[in-house]
Every structure is written in structure tokens, then in C-alpha cells.
Amino acid sequence: MSIIVKNINKSFNQVIAVNDVSFEVKKGELFGLIGPDGAGKTTIFRILTTLLFADMGFAKVAGFDVIKDYKKIRSNVGYMPGRFSLYQDLTVEENLTFFATIFGTTIEENYDLIKDIYIQIEPFKNRRAGKLSGGMKQKLALSCALIHKPKVLFLDEPTTGVDPVSRKEFWEMLKRLQQKGITILVSTPYMDEAALCDRIALIQNGKILQIDDPKEIVKHFPTTIYDIKANNIYKLLLALKEYKHSYSVYPFGEFVHYTDKRDAFDTKELFQFLKDKGLKNIIIQPTETTIEDTFMELAK
Numbered sequence: 001m002s003i004i005v006k007n008i009n010k011s012f013n014q015v016i017a018v019n020d021v022s023f024e025v026k027k028g029e030l031f032g033l034i035g036p037d038g039a040g041k042t043t044i045f046r047i048l049t050t051l052l053f054a055d056m057g058f059a060k061v062a063g064f065d066v067i068k069d070y071k072k073i074r075s076n077v078g079y080m081p082g083r084f085s086l087y088q089d090l091t092v093e094e095n096l097t098f099f100a101t102i103f104g105t106t107i108e109e110n111y112d113l114i115k116d117i118y119i120q121i122e123p124f125k126n127r128r129a130g131k132l133s134g135g136m137k138q139k140l141a142l143s144c145a146l147i148h149k150p151k152v153l154f155l156d157e158p159t160t161g162v163d164p165v166s167r168k169e170f171w172e173m174l175k176r177l178q179q180k181g182i183t184i185l186v187s188t189p190y191m192d193e194a195a196l197c198d199r200i201a202l203i204q205n206g207k208i209l210q211i212d213d214p215k216e217i218v219k220h221f222p223t224t225i226y227d228i229k230a231n232n233i234y235k236l237l238l239a240l241k242e243y244k245h246s247y248s249v250y251p252f253g254e255f256v257h258y259t260d261k262r263d264a265f266d267t268k269e270l271f272q273f274l275k276d277k278g279l280k281n282i283i284i285q286p287t288e289t290t291i292e293d294t295f296m297e298l299a300k
């Protein structure tokens with residue numbers, strides 16, 4: 001195992017940030033911590049990268065104990081915090097040289113590992129980091145986190161505030177790093193990114209709700225979800241919540257996602273109910289379960 005987390009707890013005054021969290025990440029695995037803001041993701045990262053002590057529990061990274069062997073962990077892991085750790089007044093090249101130097105290495109020595117990523121920002125190597133776009137900052141921060149060839153890479157919300165094209169490229173880069181044997185723990189609030197991980201832990205209010213392969217997580221959803229649409233989405237939401245058989249109702253893109261309390265559910269009856277409420281252009285159709293649906297169900 002590359003990462004072992006056992007019954008970790010951490011509170012800040014009255015706030016329980018991490019509540020009895022346990023999980024394991026295999027060597028070379030791409031593991032995602034998926035949850036909304038404030039779920040406790042950053043606190044877990046800070047404990048695993050030895051920047052914060054847990055109140056209780058035990059954790060090991062790359063075979064080292066986060067308390068006893070903290071120095072070894074620091075040289076064996078790469079950490080890309082949510083707010084990029086770049087020096088805004090240093091250029092792209094100076095930032096990378098700085099990170100290489102503090103780890104006692106050089107850009108040349110480990111260039112192979114970062115080449116794919118760094119090549120895209122190399123044309124701007126004399127530009128100050130503060131003047132880079134979000135996507136470029138992200139690539140530089142990742143290069144800096146990789147420059148000492150870490151065994152385990154921690155990426156805290158690496159795609160927040162990054163455009164969709166850069167987000168896609170970023171995940172492709174992670175897959176390539178994984179093929180090089182690096183274990184990756186990544187957090188994201190974007191449910192669509194969860195599907196790109198080997199396994200995920202859904203987390204809310206400091207507690208893990210479920211851990212599994214993303215495909216398995218959606219398979220366990222207990223019932224069929226319906227996409228519902230009508231001419232007035234607000235009225236539709238109110239009407240569905242009022243419907244006596246409704247189990248869950250929440251907006252989902254251009255649709256409302258609806259599940260019914262009954263096993264056998266007659267859509268015609270619901271259609272009539274919505275029509276009687278004055279709604280028009282009503283569409284009711286079964287849809288595929290997403291990780292977001294599963295999260296909503298588990299978080300209920």
C-alpha cells in the first residue's frame with residue numbers, strides 16, 4: 001500500500017474537519033477524494049503531507065509514518081496545494097529551479113518525468129508566474145511538485161478555476177504519470193472528474209460516505225432516476241416536491257432529477273399530476289445514474 005489512513009480525526013475548536021476517516025491507496029493507483037467545499041479534503045492532505053498533526057489515528061505514506069518519519073515523507077511525496085504554491089514574482093524557470101534546488105536535484109536530472117507537461121509552458125519560461133493563465137499556473141505547479149521524482153503525488157483540487165480544455169489535458173497528464181508508477185491522491189469537487197479515477201472516496205462533513213470504483217458506486221444506486229423537464233423549472237420543482245410519491249427531487253442541469261418511492265412507478269400518472277398543476281411541455285424519461293446522484297443519495 002502506498003497510503004494507509006486509519007481512523008484519523010481532526011477538529012479545529014468546535015469544528016470536526018475529519019471524522020474517523022480510513023482508506024488505503026494501492027501503489028500506482030489514481031485515487032480521488034470527492035466532496036464539496038468544507039468536506040475535509042484539504043485537512044486530510046495536510047495530515048498526509050506532514051503539515052498538520054491529526055488528533056487521533058494513524059497514517060503511513062510510501063511506507064513511512066506521518067509523525068515519526070515526517071522528513072522521509074517530505075522527500076518522497078509531491079504536494080500541489082489548492083492555492084498554487086508558486087512564487088508569483090519568480091519566472092517559470094526560476095520557480096522550477098527553486099523547487100529542484102530545495103530537494104537537492106536539478107531540472108535536467110528529472111526532466112524526463114516533467115517533459116510532457118513542462119514542454120507546454122517552456123515557451124513562457126521567462127514570464128513571471130503571477131502573469132500566467134490558470135491552466136499554465138497549474139502545469140507549472142505540477143512540474144514543481146514532480147521535480148524531485150516523488151513516489152506519491154498529492155493534488156488538492158488541481159482543476160478548480162481551470163478551463164474545461166485544460167482540465168481534460170490535466171487528467172490525461174495524470175494518467176501518464178500513473179503509468180510511470182506514481183501513486184496519485186487527488187481531490188476534486190467536480191463529480192464528472194470522479195469517473196476518471198481508479199477508485200474514489202465520497203466525503204462530506206469530514207466523513208467518508210463510500211469508497212469504491214466509480215462504476216461500482218453508481219451500480220449500487222437503489223432505484224431508477226428520471227429526467228424531468230417542463231416550461232417552468234421552478235414550478236416543476238415545487239410540484240414534484242408536493243407529489244406524494246416523490247422520494248428525491250433536485251435540479252440537474254436542464255432537468256430535474258426525480259426518484260419515486262414506489263417500485264413500480266407509472267410515469268403517466270405523474271405526467272397528469274404535473275399537467276393539472278398547469279405545467280406545459282412536460283418530458284419524463286429514465287436516465288443513467290451519475291456519481292453526483294449517488295452522492296446526493298448518500299448525503300441525505
Ligand SMILES: Nc1ncnc2c1ncn2[C@@H]1O[C@H](COP(=O)(O)OP(=O)(O)OP(=O)(O)O)[C@@H](O)[C@H]1O
Nearest residue numbers: 012015016017035036037038039040041042043044
Ligand atoms: N485551520 C483551521 N482553523 C479552523 N477551521 C478549519 C481550519 N482548517 C479547516 N477548517 C475547517 O474544517 C472543515 C474542513 O475544511 P477543509 O479545508 O479540510 O475542507 P475541504 O474539503 O478541503 O474544502 P475547501 O475546498 O473549502 O478547502 C471546514 O469546516 C473548515 O472551515
